[in-house]
Amino acid sequence: MTDTGAGHGTAGHHPDHEVHVDRVDLEFDDALAIANDGSGTGNGTGTGNGTGTSTGNGTGTSTGNGIGTGNGTDTSTGASSSRSAGRGRGVGSSRSADGDGCPPGGEVDTGSRANSPSGDPAPSDHRRHHRPAPTPWPEARDVAARAVGGPLPSVVRALGAAVGEVLAEPVLALTDLPSFDTSAMDGWAVAGPGPWRIAADTGGGILAGHNEPAPLPDGRAVRIATGARVPPGTTGVLRSEHGEVSERGHGRDGAEAAGAAWLRVGPDRGPVAPGQDIRPRGQECRSGDRLLPAGALVTPAVLGLAAAAGFDELSTVPRPRVEILVLGDELLRAGLPRDGRIRDALGPMLGPWLYALGAEVLATRHLCDDPDALHAAVTASAAELVVTTGGTAHGPVDHVHPVLRRIGAPLLVDGVAVRPGHPMLLARLGPGRHLVGLPGNPLAAVSGLLTLAEPLLRVLSGRAPAATARRQRHRTPTALPSTALPSTAFPLTEAVQGHPYDTRLVPVSLAEDPGRAAPLRFTGPAMLRGVATADGLAVVLPGGAGRGDRVEVLRLPWSRTTLPVGAHGFPGPLGTPGLPGSTGSTGSRLPGSPEMPGGAL
Numbered sequence: 001m002t003d004t005g006a007g008h009g010t011a012g013h014h015p016d017h018e019v020h021v022d023r024v025d026l027e028f029d030d031a032l033a034i035a036n037d038g039s040g041t042g043n044g045t046g047t048g049n050g051t052g053t054s055t056g057n058g059t060g061t062s063t064g065n066g067i068g069t070g071n072g073t074d075t076s077t078g079a080s081s082s083r084s085a086g087r088g089r090g091v092g093s094s095r096s097a098d099g100d101g102c103p104p105g106g107e108v109d110t111g112s113r114a115n116s117p118s119g120d121p122a123p124s125d126h127r128r129h130h131r132p133a134p135t136p137w138p139e140a141r142d143v144a145a146r147a148v149g150g151p152l153p154s155v156v157r158a159l160g161a162a163v164g165e166v167l168a169e170p171v172l173a174l175t176d177l178p179s180f181d182t183s184a185m186d187g188w189a190v191a192g193p194g195p196w197r198i199a200a201d202t203g204g205g206i207l208a209g210h211n212e213p214a215p216l217p218d219g220r221a222v223r224i225a226t227g228a229r230v231p232p233g234t235t236g237v238l239r240s241e242h243g244e245v246s247e248r249g250h251g252r253d254g255a256e257a258a259g260a261a262w263l264r265v266g267p268d269r270g271p272v273a274p275g276q277d278i279r280p281r282g283q284e285c286r287s288g289d290r291l292l293p294a295g296a297l298v299t300p301a302v303l304g305l306a307a308a309a310g311f312d313e314l315s316t317v318p319r320p321r322v323e324i325l326v327l328g329d330e331l332l333r334a335g336l337p338r339d340g341r342i343r344d345a346l347g348p349m350l351g352p353w354l355y356a357l358g359a360e361v362l363a364t365r366h367l368c369d370d371p372d373a374l375h376a377a378v379t380a381s382a383a384e385l386v387v388t389t390g391g392t393a394h395g396p397v398d399h400v401h402p403v404l405r406r407i408g409a410p411l412l413v414d415g416v417a418v419r420p421g422h423p424m425l426l427a428r429l430g431p432g433r434h435l436v437g438l439p440g441n442p443l444a445a446v447s448g449l450l451t452l453a454e455p456l457l458r459v460l461s462g463r464a465p466a467a468t469a470r471r472q473r474h475r476t477p478t479a480l481p482s483t484a485l486p487s488t489a490f491p492l493t494e495a496v497q498g499h500p501y502d503t504r505l506v507p508v509s510l511a512e513d514p515g516r517a518a519p520l521r522f523t524g525p526a527m528l529r530g531v532a533t534a535d536g537l538a539v540v541l542p543g544g545a546g547r548g549d550r551v552e553v554l555r556l557p558w559s560r561t562t563l564p565v566g567a568h569g570f571p572g573p574l575g576t577p578g579l580p581g582s583t584g585s586t587g588s589r590l591p592g593s594p595e596m597p598g599g600a601l
């Protein structure tokens, strides 16, 4: 769908030396990726975008299914179709989902619709629309965060359904924990110093779950199990392996008792200290103590704590609903690229990624390059956030801008000074409803996801306050956005070339050289090979960063080499309600729309 703009080919050139400003605007990332990767055709070969990016694409397609975070959006691929099948609901078509439902040559089709009742102006007119200056990257993130007023209204969830959402209210303990003095060991509850006379008639002793036992007189012992209430009068618990029982003995006053058994501490063991192996009531918390603040992520551990503290339900911020619209006649949903067509890399990727960012994915739908189909899908969507892919530029079948104009949706962000991903956009569809337009190039789409969708979802899902000032010390006085992902500054293992004017987001590994961010190869805008092994995206401000310079790294939710995980979702067991795939098939198909067969994944 891209208006490729001929004659900009110098992908093998190093931007410092070769790339002029006008060409940088179009091809900086390709040129740079090749320069950094060493995977291009070398300086001075004069190869263009096509050559530069196809090198990476050809070698980089094999890792796409590797995340596996409950990916149910990609019913079309062999790798995931069997997993998705069990929880798919309402898949709208039985036809092959390989994407061949669109007419070949979208331009022809679209051209015929140029004066359709939709009222869309012809694409050639679109290009004459004024193109605003791109929004600086930090500002774009702030605009996205502030586009929504705050978290969605809270809901009350049964415990099990709350995981992955954040707490709308603090969790205040409903009880003391432990709620009674508890034996920490299997053994004997003892009263006072030994030896102790063991009550003969206690059977198996006091077990967990028994109600309050009878008081234990001084000089007596009684069998007790781990987790049982200790009787009043108990001064400590003697572990079973530390005590010796004999039929013959006497109390500490020397008194013998016929028929009694006696307990004493075994050899080489000290006396039972006061409180030994007793967990006193309220040791962990008192009723009313604040166990967790509002805004905390409900993790499996939080569920356990809440249950222990007496909760059956939690008040949480629900996941914002997202609908993904994948645009492009050229996209195949199964098999090998063929006949000039390519595999859809974004449909399988975005659902799980958005879920990891806190969203509930209602559907991932594939639409043909048809403005009416896009208009119908956007206006009919029930989602708080519609995410489109492709069609953001000004090519002949790039319908996102015209459709937004037709809807009358104001553009809050229309292009961002970031590479890759500069054509990304954010529009307000209506009260509480937004659209993020991701560029079609896959890494550019990732950039758009983290730049615009992530801050908006972060605020909507209650994962961060709308304005937490974060600033980055840097050579340029650019403030970081207020809602940066959980991120930390890391020194770079090597210099990264900067864009003259724009921020760069560069996939980095934090594992290769612990504590440092290593820029990865294969990071051209059309490539996912680099980001598929990345821990995060380094924020390289205009002008670049030298070896050892600290750069902010936006961490990816599944990075195993980083610490705070506030933005994590929970890829749960497949088939669990609420996970991305389970909701991915419910997209309401629009009657008569040219949506691809099987478009609702």
Ligand SMILES: Nc1nc2c(c(=O)[nH]1)N[C@H]1C(S)=C(S)[C@@H](COP(=O)(O)OP(=O)(O)OC[C@H]3O[C@@H](n4cnc5c(N)ncnc54)[C@H](O)[C@@H]3O)O[C@H]1N2
Pocket (backbone or CB within 6 Å): 001, 002, 003, 004, 005, 025, 026, 326, 327, 328, 330, 331, 342, 343, 344, 345, 346, 347, 389, 390, 391, 392, 393, 394, 395, 398, 421, 422, 423, 438, 439, 440, 441, 442, 444, 525
């Ligand atoms: N004349 C200009 N042309 C382009 C510019 C520009 O400034 N002037 N910007 C380029 C940049 S940068 C990007 S990024 C793209 C953005 O274009 P669109 O958002 O309209 O995306 P498409 O044209 O639909 O696709 C671009 C590219 O990505 C491939 N694609 C699309 N969807 C997918 C998908 N789901 N999976 C895999 N690949 C996908 C598509 O086939 C194209 O190759 O515009 C440039 N052009």
Ligand code: MOO
Pocket (backbone or CB within 6 Å): 029, 418, 419, 420, 421, 422, 423, 439, 441, 443, 444, 525, 526
């Ligand atoms: O190259 Mo574009 O920057 O992929 O967004």
